[in-house]
Amino acid sequence: MKLVIDHVSRSYKRHLAIDDVSCELTPGIYGLIGPNGAGKTTLMRMLADVLRPSSGQITVNGTSTAVLGERYRDLLGYLPQEVGFYSYFTGERFMRYIASLKGLPGRESEARITALLRLVQLEDQRHRKIGHYSGGMKRRLGIAQALLNDPKLLILDEPTAGLDPKERIRLRNLLSDISGERIVILSTHIITDIEFIAKEVLILKDGRLVRQDPPEQILHELEGKVWSVQIPAHRLHELEKQYMVGNIQRRGDEALARIIADRRPEGEATALEPRLEDIYLYYFGDQPERDE
Numbered sequence: 001m002k003l004v005i006d007h008v009s010r011s012y013k014r015h016l017a018i019d020d021v022s023c024e025l026t027p028g029i030y031g032l033i034g035p036n037g038a039g040k041t042t043l044m045r046m047l048a049d050v051l052r053p054s055s056g057q058i059t060v061n062g063t064s065t066a067v068l069g070e071r072y073r074d075l076l077g078y079l080p081q082e083v084g085f086y087s088y089f090t091g092e093r094f095m096r097y098i099a100s101l102k103g104l105p106g107r108e109s110e111a112r113i114t115a116l117l118r119l120v121q122l123e124d125q126r127h128r129k130i131g132h133y134s135g136g137m138k139r140r141l142g143i144a145q146a147l148l149n150d151p152k153l154l155i156l157d158e159p160t161a162g163l164d165p166k167e168r169i170r171l172r173n174l175l176s177d178i179s180g181e182r183i184v185i186l187s188t189h190i191i192t193d194i195e196f197i198a199k200e201v202l203i204l205k206d207g208r209l210v211r212q213d214p215p216e217q218i219l220h221e222l223e224g225k226v227w228s229v230q231i232p233a234h235r236l237h238e239l240e241k242q243y244m245v246g247n248i249q250r251r252g253d254e255a256l257a258r259i260i261a262d263r264r265p266e267g268e269a270t271a272l273e274p275r276l277e278d279i280y281l282y283y284f285g286d287q288p289e290r291d292e
């Protein structure tokens with residue numbers, strides 16, 4: 001399957017949220033990153049067919065999704081950034097409800113519901129009301145419903161938001177396992193979510209797609225640009241004026257700062273191995289947002 005985003009733009013009134021994005025996606029995992037407001041959700045909503053592009057089109061194996069209609073939606077699994085759960089539904093009832101919306105036959109879907117609830121470790125919570133679930137449990141239920149129709153195209157908008165580190169690792173492994181013949185697109189602010197599993201990283205900045213490359217390639221380009229600098233803590237602000245500064249470790253009066261610089265900075269600097277997190281700093285000149 002080949003999914004093509006062909007010169008897609010989307011504006012809200014006069015604000016251009018997605019600006020002429022083009023790319024080709026084939027089976028594998030794609031990590032979509034970009035700061036708040038970059039347009040990730042807008043792009044994903046268009047891919048999920050809940051929002052129309054203002055211009056351009058999305059095609060599957062050459063046919064526009066506008067033409068495919070229902071046949072396109074049958075291929076899709078979508079986890080929105082915010083899922084509107086009915087809090088008085090139990091997890092199981094919610095899954096049945098989504099299965100019927102997707103037109104899945106009853107008997108088949110019962111077995112699938114059980115398997116998916118097990119997969120996201122909610123089997124023992126299936127008879128509890130969603131209103132009593134924790135944030136992470138709701139997220140996992142959202143992931144389970146996106147998988148109900150065994151989608152060939154899986155769109156997950158911040159699937160790891162609110163998951164604890166152990167759950168995040170489980171989700172990462174799960175996505176790796178199921179990716180096979182599927183196209184999986186996930187957005188995240190946590191770069192480690194995609195570092196090891198993404199075939200390609202898509203970087204959105206102000207609605208434009210500024211990169212689409214394998215993580216190794218992006219990392220390779222950062223080689224020789226990441227440094228650890230040790231300076232007296234009172235001089236940190238000078239450093240911040242000069243360079244893009246990432247993590248800072250304080251050790252009494254001294255500070256150890258991770259910075260991005262094309263050449264070796266002055267003073268006590270050591271070259272560091274680039275990490276995918278550094279690209280956030282490199283492209284957005286700011287620290288990545290972390291929720292851990």
Ligand SMILES: Nc1ncnc2c1ncn2[C@@H]1O[C@H](COP(=O)(O)OP(=O)(O)OP(=O)(O)O)[C@@H](O)[C@H]1O
Nearest residue numbers: 012015017034035036037038039040041042043081
């Ligand atoms: N329904 C809407 N009406 C008007 N403007 C909107 C609407 N939805 C999004 N926008 C604007 O479009 C831009 C892109 O928003 P979007 O939600 O796609 O970003 P995002 O990358 O998903 O951000 P986040 O990381 O915060 O989820 C923002 O400037 C936002 O204010």
Ligand SMILES: [Mg+2]
Nearest residue numbers: 040041042081
């Ligand atoms: Mg978003």
